[in-house]
Amino acid sequence: MRKLIFLIALLAMATMLAACGGSGNDPAAPAAQAPAATTGGNAANGQALFSQSVLAGNAGCTTCHSLEPGKALVGPSMAGIGARAAAAVPGQSAEEYLHQSIVDTNAFLAKGCNAANPEAQCVAGIMPQDWPQKLTEQEIDDLVAYLLTLK
Numbered sequence: 001m002r003k004l005i006f007l008i009a010l011l012a013m014a015t016m017l018a019a020c021g022g023s024g025n026d027p028a029a030p031a032a033q034a035p036a037a038t039t040g041g042n043a044a045n046g047q048a049l050f051s052q053s054v055l056a057g058n059a060g061c062t063t064c065h066s067l068e069p070g071k072a073l074v075g076p077s078m079a080g081i082g083a084r085a086a087a088a089v090p091g092q093s094a095e096e097y098l099h100q101s102i103v104d105t106n107a108f109l110a111k112g113c114n115a116a117n118p119e120a121q122c123v124a125g126i127m128p129q130d131w132p133q134k135l136t137e138q139e140i141d142d143l144v145a146y147l148l149t150l151k
């Protein structure tokens, strides 16, 4: 049921975005695309993947990443990641940063793994390194699309 509500909310958002951005100049533009218009990812599917405690034989995202602000499990909380991702690495868009965070986890080490010291950098090599082998590119895009909705 919550998924259904989430889906409806996403659709409403997508429709609103399309209504704002379009200005009627391109009526043929696909209005019903997923919310993170740039990735081609499906955020609802990304949420379903994210929520699994075991994903493709690895510990699932949700095992290490809470959705509660400031709550560090093993990795940083994902609350607000869609908003802060764009500022993480100069020159990288939110989407690029999130994609890289999944496929090349040590390229940039985030903060927020230690609730007592939120400014401390996380340790390398804790997040599984083999997502590119375990997930399809579409699944990774879906996860990115979902994370982008966490504003």
Ligand code: HEC
Residues within 6 Å of the ligand: 050, 055, 058, 059, 060, 061, 062, 063, 064, 065, 074, 075, 076, 077, 081, 088, 098, 101, 102, 105, 106, 108, 109, 110, 111, 112, 113, 122, 123, 124, 126, 127, 128, 131, 143, 147
């Ligand atoms: C075993 C624990 C673990 C699992 C499982 C895990 N992560 Fe992580 N993740 C971490 C740690 C630790 C970091 C911080 C170090 C770093 O930046 O690589 C991190 C960092 C991240 C970041 C950057 C966070 C930020 O604040 O900038 C993202 C995004 C992310 N993970 C997404 C995911 C997704 C999506 C999955 C599931 C496909 C996942 N993680 C699975 C431990 C985990």
